[in-house]
Amino acid sequence: MLGASNAQLSATFYAKTCPNVSNIVSNVLQQARGNDIWIFPKIVRLHFHDCFVHGCDASLLLNGTDGEKTATPNLSTEGYEVIDDIKTALEKACPRVVSCADVLALAAQISVSL
Numbered sequence: 001m002l003g004a005s006n007a008q009l010s011a012t013f014y015a016k017t018c019p020n021v022s023n024i025v026s027n028v029l030q031q032a033r034g035n036d037i038w039i040f041p042k043i044v045r046l047h048f049h050d051c052f053v054h055g056c057d058a059s060l061l062l063n064g065t066d067g068e069k070t071a072t073p074n075l076s077t078e079g080y081e082v083i084d085d086i087k088t089a090l091e092k093a094c095p096r097v098v099s100c101a102d103v104l105a106l107a108a109q110i111s112v113s114l
Contacts, residue, residue, distance in 0.1 A: 018098055024086070025086050030114065048108075060104075083107060
């Protein structure tokens with residue numbers, strides 16, 4: 001039996017290690033919207049599909065022939081290239097700080113607000 005966890009989600013988790021994380025994600029998403037007006041719902045759907053099977057772990061982003069990305073329910077998901085653009089921008093600003101799972105979660109959250 002697992003013990004109770006005291007872990008808490010925090011909107012300010014990256015405040016010190018990557019203070020502009022929200023602005024970076026928002027800017028990339030807004031630029032992407034110029035090319036695809038449906039990108040916000042596509043990103044929210046990606047996040048849902050990532051979380052649906054084994055929790056929000058960014059496993060949907062993994063390439064390969066036997067992963068979640070190629071599973072039948074996920075073949076119609078789109079927006080991977082925008083997530084890659086966000087990851088690239090964050091790596092430039094804050095190398096090796098923001099997890100892929102957090103990138104996808106932040107992108108979905110900001111997509112809803114935009």
